[in-house]
Amino acid sequence: MKTPLAPSRLAVSNPEQLASQVINDPRRLQDLIDGLASEKASARYGCAKALRLVSEQRPELLYPHFNFFAGLLDHPNQVFQWDAARLLARLAAVDNEDRFAAIFERYFAPIRGPVMITAANVIQGGAVIARAKPPLADRIAAQILRVSRARYATPECRNVAIGHALVALGEIFGLLSDPAPAVRFARRQLKNSRPATRRKAESFLRCVQH
Numbered sequence: 001m002k003t004p005l006a007p008s009r010l011a012v013s014n015p016e017q018l019a020s021q022v023i024n025d026p027r028r029l030q031d032l033i034d035g036l037a038s039e040k041a042s043a044r045y046g047c048a049k050a051l052r053l054v055s056e057q058r059p060e061l062l063y064p065h066f067n068f069f070a071g072l073l074d075h076p077n078q079v080f081q082w083d084a085a086r087l088l089a090r091l092a093a094v095d096n097e098d099r100f101a102a103i104f105e106r107y108f109a110p111i112r113g114p115v116m117i118t119a120a121n122v123i124q125g126g127a128v129i130a131r132a133k134p135p136l137a138d139r140i141a142a143q144i145l146r147v148s149r150a151r152y153a154t155p156e157c158r159n160v161a162i163g164h165a166l167v168a169l170g171e172i173f174g175l176l177s178d179p180a181p182a183v184r185f186a187r188r189q190l191k192n193s194r195p196a197t198r199r200k201a202e203s204f205l206r207c208v209q210h
Contacts, residue, residue, distance in 0.1 A: 015046045019053035026061050029054075033065065036080070048083045055090035063091055066099045073106060081110075082121040089125030092132040100129065104136075108143040113150045116157035120164045123147065127168040130175055137175035144168055145185055159194035166200040173208050183208065 022028050032054075035047030055062050062069065069091070072084035088107065092100055100107070108126065110118040126144055130137040147165045152158050166189060169182045176182060186208075189201035 015050040016053060018046065018050035019057070022050065022054055022061070023058050029061060029065075033068065045079065048080065052083060052087055052090075055087045059090045060094045062087065063094045066091055066095075070099075070103050070106075073103070078115060078118060081118055085110075085118070085121040085125045089128035089132075092129040095133070100133070104139070108140075108146075111143060111146050111150060111161075113152050116152040116161050119147065119150065119152070119161050123161065123164045123168045127171040130172040134175045137172050138177055141169060141172065141176055141182055145181055148185060148188070156194065159192055159197050162189060162192065163194070163197040163200045166197070166204045170204045170207055173204075179208070 018032060022032055032047050032050055035043055036051075038044050038047070051062065066088075069084050069087050072080045073088075075081055075084070085107070088100070088103075108122055110122050113119065123144055126140045130140045144165045147158070147161050150158055150161060152161065166186060169185070173179055173182060183205070186201045186204045189197055190205075192198050192201065
């Protein structure tokens with residue numbers, strides 16, 4: 001009989017240890033998933049971080065639970081939404097049943113707003129997915145480019161999200177069959193009111209023009 005992971009205790013200080021235990025004994029994975037429903041916030045978020053770590057190292061262990069993690073995209077807790085976006089992006093590398101196709105629009109919907117942090121996590125996740133599934137790169141780039149018309153809490157939030165978009169597009173630029181929209185987008189951001197975003201546009205254009 002296996003010893004419980006006791007996520008409410010371990011998650012507080014060492015999600016890395018939790019992830020390592022699950023990787024070494026995948027039978028413990030359900031304990032980690034169950035920990036997301038813990039009454040203690042430190043346990044919930046510790047288990048969530050541990051699951052992200054597992055997804056980065058052994059995504060195939062989490063893939064059988066793909067639909068569960070997809071369900072977290074609509075969780076009332078925004079932190080779980082962010083975790084789900086990052087975790088699902090990692091599962092794209094082992095998505096041999098093409099389950100991501102069924103949630104494509106739902107996954108990228110937050111780019112339109114209203115929560116900038118959610119959009120940023122999805123944009124970053126989009127780059128990870130495109131690298132894992134190159135045939136989707138153009139469709140993903142089109143979704144990322146929707147950030148220019150997004151509505152967040154403030155215009156500055158949109159400028160921050162645009163910065164994330166420039167980085168993501170730079171990471172997948174070589175996968176695009178039609179890179180022109182991304183280049184036009186970056187050129188428009190040379191006049192962005194946020195200095196950090198202007199610098200990202202300049203960096204993007206330098207990289208793609210060499």
